[in-house]
Amino acid sequence: MSERVAGRALPLRVLPVTALAGATRALGGGGGRHLIERHARVYRRTWLVLASGVAEPLFYLFSIGIGIGKLVGSVKVGGATVPYTTFVAPALLATSSMNGAIFDSTFNVFFRLKYAKLYDAVLATPMRSGDVALGEIGWALIRGALYACAFLVVMLAMGLLRSPWSAAALPAALLTGFAFAAAGMAATTFMRSWQDFEYVTLVSVPLFLFSATFYPLSVYPRAVQILVQCTPLYQAVALMRGLVLGAGGPALLWHVAYLLIMGAAGLYVAGRRVSRLLLT
Amino acid sequence: MPDDSPLIRARGLVKRFGTFTAVDGIDFELRRGEAFGFLGPNGAGKSSTMRMIGCVSPPTAGELTILGLDSVRDGAAIRARLGVVPQEDTLDVELTVRENLYVYGRYFGLPRAVISERAAALLDFVQLADRAGDQVEPLSGGMKRRLTIARSLINAPDILLLDEPTTGLDPQARHVVWDRLFRLKRQGVTLVLTTHYMDEAEQLCDRLVVMDGGRIAAQGTPRGLIGEYSTPEVLELRFDPADHDAAADKLTAVPATRREVLADRILLYVPDGDATLAQVRALGLDPLTSLVRRSTLEDVFLRLTGRQLGE
Numbered sequence: 001m002s003e004r005v006a007g008r009a010l011p012l013r014v015l016p017v018t019a020l021a022g023a024t025r026a027l028g029g030g031g032g033r034h035l036i037e038r039h040a041r042v043y044r045r046t047w048l049v050l051a052s053g054v055a056e057p058l059f060y061l062f063s064i065g066i067g068i069g070k071l072v073g074s075v076k077v078g079g080a081t082v083p084y085t086t087f088v089a090p091a092l093l094a095t096s097s098m099n100g101a102i103f104d105s106t107f108n109v110f111f112r113l114k115y116a117k118l119y120d121a122v123l124a125t126p127m128r129s130g131d132v133a134l135g136e137i138g139w140a141l142i143r144g145a146l147y148a149c150a151f152l153v154v155m156l157a158m159g160l161l162r163s164p165w166s167a168a169a170l171p172a173a174l175l176t177g178f179a180f181a182a183a184g185m186a187a188t189t190f191m192r193s194w195q196d197f198e199y200v201t202l203v204s205v206p207l208f209l210f211s212a213t214f215y216p217l218s219v220y221p222r223a224v225q226i227l228v229q230c231t232p233l234y235q236a237v238a239l240m241r242g243l244v245l246g247a248g249g250p251a252l253l254w255h256v257a258y259l260l261i262m263g264a265a266g267l268y269v270a271g272r273r274v275s276r277l278l279l280t
Numbered sequence: 281m282p283d284d285s286p287l288i289r290a291r292g293l294v295k296r297f298g299t300f301t302a303v304d305g306i307d308f309e310l311r312r313g314e315a316f317g318f319l320g321p322n323g324a325g326k327s328s329t330m331r332m333i334g335c336v337s338p339p340t341a342g343e344l345t346i347l348g349l350d351s352v353r354d355g356a357a358i359r360a361r362l363g364v365v366p367q368e369d370t371l372d373v374e375l376t377v378r379e380n381l382y383v384y385g386r387y388f389g390l391p392r393a394v395i396s397e398r399a400a401a402l403l404d405f406v407q408l409a410d411r412a413g414d415q416v417e418p419l420s421g422g423m424k425r426r427l428t429i430a431r432s433l434i435n436a437p438d439i440l441l442l443d444e445p446t447t448g449l450d451p452q453a454r455h456v457v458w459d460r461l462f463r464l465k466r467q468g469v470t471l472v473l474t475t476h477y478m479d480e481a482e483q484l485c486d487r488l489v490v491m492d493g494g495r496i497a498a499q500g501t502p503r504g505l506i507g508e509y510s511t512p513e514v515l516e517l518r519f520d521p522a523d524h525d526a527a528a529d530k531l532t533a534v535p536a537t538r539r540e541v542l543a544d545r546i547l548l549y550v551p552d553g554d555a556t557l558a559q560v561r562a563l564g565l566d567p568l569t570s571l572v573r574r575s576t577l578e579d580v581f582l583r584l585t586g587r588q589l590g591e
Contacts, residue, residue, distance in 0.1 A: 030387075030389050034383075034386045034387050034389065035387075037383070037386055038372070038375075038383045038386070041375065041379060041383065042374045042375065116372070116373065116374070117368070117370040118370075118372065120336075120366070120370045121366075121370035121371075121372065121384070121387075122387055123336055124334060124336060124359060124362075124364040124366070124370075125359055125360075125384070125387035125388050125435075126356040126357070126359050126360040126387070126388060126389065127356075127387050128355075128356060278336070279336055279337060279338065280297070280337060
């Protein structure tokens, strides 16, 4: 041990101290990838949790898409008429990206923050609160990507991917996951107890039901349309549907911008709040 | 950095939480290879000081330089070279014993091969090699503490910070931990520890500061502090509770450097305990029990603060 200690001290005599500090800062916390590595290790043993995450959106697709689709027939959207299953599938993909991201970034983060004391251990190392936020959101994205891939494979098999733009559905699912994971983690840092998680349900369920998920936006009166257009899941649904159906054009970039800003803001707040809570 | 420059240097260090002042302007310096202790009761400001040194708590005021770097500006660079054993275990219960070392090493960005090699050696060192593949939760308190110590050494730290390393452990487990820490000290690892156990401070610390109410009451070597603030021997007398106060009054007739009347005992600080005991008996006092012992840091603390460490 002592030899190693002596060996480590050597560069200090050679390098100016500030240069060393700068170099270490650049190498520093790893941007959260070490936290992702930790989660991957844990989930190797609990792969069943991952399997259920794959299955859930497919249950929705089969029951609502196929079942309700039989009753509804087809839907007019953006001047074209498409089968209901084709209409609803991209919305379900966006919704499942939201749900997965929210679950990871709220319940799991709260447990690690308040009970497992995981971040207390992490922050005693060169990692910083920003690395914690990046790691958690990154992990939510990796899981989200896995679920989205499985869902897209099923959509492909069922012939639900209409446009070549469908290739962008996976990045769009990741963007959706990023926006909601970041917002979810930011919100979690304000939660005091498990009771506060009622608010998560209170927000996510109406988003799921009313974001033009199951029917076109045009069914609402104009005032309600505007309100719905302001909410984040609508943005994700519109983006996904536009890509998969090949409708929407460059206007889809507005949805991308909305979700990017939401994610960046959430990431910033989450990192700041982890500092406020733990580095006292 | 020349080797005689301090590894840690604090000047006027203050930590406030709202209106509460946990650390009230303390100065200290720590040199390479030293075992340095903060001794004091709960609430003395030891843990707050430790968290500032660990760069997880920004000082409210004052200067704190660690390894020649600024504790706030260069926190991550400093933490890369510290080992931390926090007061409450923060082991990862979702990982096995070995994985705890592995994953923690990765937080430092260490290469996998380096970690694997060190983890094996460290598990041997803390006598947990046979539990390497086990989950953390079923381990005893002493084992968890040893695992935390092994984890804190994974980055071959320049300084090892231990916050109350044996609090909550049974006596046997404490001795195992002390033995490991003593070995580290012999290997030249710089130790900083907080404790409210005077025997822990005496056994492990080359130098210590006595903290009380966020301030440093005294500092020096354990023996130096005892020499300065106490007498070579202490006579402890215990009387029947009914006679306690009367005996205390009578004992003022016995010459002593200092006397402390506690709730259950009376302490006489004297050069020669046996001679004093004879004088007590000559006064016609008959204590239920009497004990002549050497002065400890407990006595130093009592002298400095008027309170016992456990209070």
